[in-house]
Amino acid sequence: MRKLGVGLLIGLLSVVLFAAVGGAQQRSLVLMGEMADQEAAAIEATLESFEAATGIKVETIWTRDPALLTTRIEAGNPPDIVLLPKPGQMVSLVEEGKLKDLTFMKSQLEEDYGQAWLDMGTVKGTIYGFYIAVSNKSMVWYSPAQFAARGYEVPTTWAELNALSDQIVADGETPWAIGLESGGATGWPGTDWIEDIMLRTAGAAVYDQWVAHDIAWTDPLIKTAFEYFGDIVLDPNYVFGGTTGALTTNFGDSPNELFVDPPNAYLHHQASFIESFFTADFPNLVPGIDYDWFVTPPINEALGTPAFGGGNVVVTFSDSAEAQALMRYLASAAVQEVWAARVGYISANKNVSPNVYPSDIVRGIADSLVNASAFRFDASDLMSEEIGAAFWKAVVDYVGGEDLDAVLEDMEAAY
């Protein structure tokens, strides 16, 4: 803890020095992001030290409504710094000439971030953003205690996963808890499934072509990925509540089915952040005993076990010295260690010490991101807003019983 304090002090000191030499006087900043209570509180805690050290006031706006940013940009009054949940948005904002580049802090970023993460913050050769609050999405949650009680084993291949599902069905139970409902974004958990499967059936190279729309949505490779997902979600024996259950259950409530007594389901595919959801509803769960996770098993052995995930990319609309000082501050390992320790935020900053993570589970997730045979960003977040939303809808339509070919043709027509 003392080491942490010293790191924070050094980080702040450099910020103070920088702010002192900075030019234009803008003593307050607006920071906007889509964060939930705990995460927002962690960020605000570190902002307090920033404010105290620099005298720059930071006003924070936490919202789940993406229209707020659009409205402020159109009104010519964008926030100074924004945590964007979708890199696709960063690209379109750069194309519209709204964002300021981060060349001024390039050396700091190169020291702290791996090449893959730098590339994902780069648009046409210039760096515009860095990543915080990274999540792993190639994960299946389960309960080791329930597995032990029923003699189930953690699968290491897709065939074993299906065999496990069949075994659970044979025992008169339901293997999967799937929840696709998410208000205006209903369908996104299904896009995560399909992306995870794409990486395992078609590989990272095809995945990139898919994101860039170099292959059509009607391509058999994409259809195959949908069908792998369909083999699970469309089978009423496999999913708790069948397709109606999947479509009406909120993604945040869905994992609870694993932890009620007796359990309604045994497997749940969801990103690392879901831990904070079910532990809030079931505070007595013991990590490692009552819940744990395994990597989504490989389908094609030759393609290995790739990981994919999401995160927030931090971008700035301002080139004032104050905004630049805050950007440097947010990117620093010292600050990100505070977030990691407080809320188990996984940091993409490679100088963040693994020791700061609050549990072995989070440490394991962070480790899996570092050691994946390949890492890709969530495809639906990389695509434009419109295509991403169409993808959510494609999942809803497919699970809702529409013909897959028609669904994929609709996707292709959305461009």
Add this chain to the structure above:
Amino acid sequence: MRKRGFSHWLYIGPALAILAFFLVYPTVHTIILSFGDKTGEGLSGIANYRFVFTNRAMQTALRNNLLWVVVFTAVTVGLGLAMAVLLDRVRYERIAKSIIFLPMAISFVGSGVIWKFVYAFRPATVDQIGLLNGIVVALGGEPVGWLIERPWINNFALIFVAIWIWTGFCMVLLSATYKGIPKSLLESARLDGASEWQVFWRISFPLMRSTIAVAATMMLITVLKIFDIVYVMTNGNFGTEVIANRMYKEMFQFRNFGRASAIAVVLLLAIIPVMIFNLKRFREQEAIR
């Protein structure tokens, strides 16, 4: 004869200026944008209008709006009228009317959330948390995904929420008019041997016709713009899309100014006939006075 001066401009000038700035200018600007491209800078001809009428999601939205207009307007006005006339004859009229009017005080979003709970689905093997499925299961049925089953159940489930909100309003409006009909008129008809059915259709209904028309046009305009309920409850998924929700998506999610404006213009054009009808009727009424 009084000489015509310019002083009248002084009086209507400010009103005209405000009207021009807040109504005419945005309308004209929207029409111009509807022929523009995504960012609103270049031109795209009629491409946006082609999108409005050929895109599959838009076609669903147009079809659903028609369904909303017909079902919602007919049921709110019809039910409101029935309540107004029937409750006039009972002792607990005030309480009954208050209860029916109550949902009017709840916002569309609030109602959407409330009814999402009522329609909640849980698999048959566990306890139901939704009221409606609770009743269905208690009666020995299978739980239904009220907001999922397309194309009829889910659309009617949504329309019902709006009906629940607005019927009370129609009822109050029509009840006031019904009470304004001279009782002696109805009495004399009854004395002359008219049945209650005849009294209603031959006397009450014609006398209430103008208020019914007002209520119907109001409901029509309300429902053409329907957005909140759909946005909160299904966001247009499962074939429940409506025009205004699509407009919101194009504008604020996809930032496509051209398409959003084209949808707005189509919605405006759809409302104009209703407005003309309303104005015409208004003039006729003035002429009678």
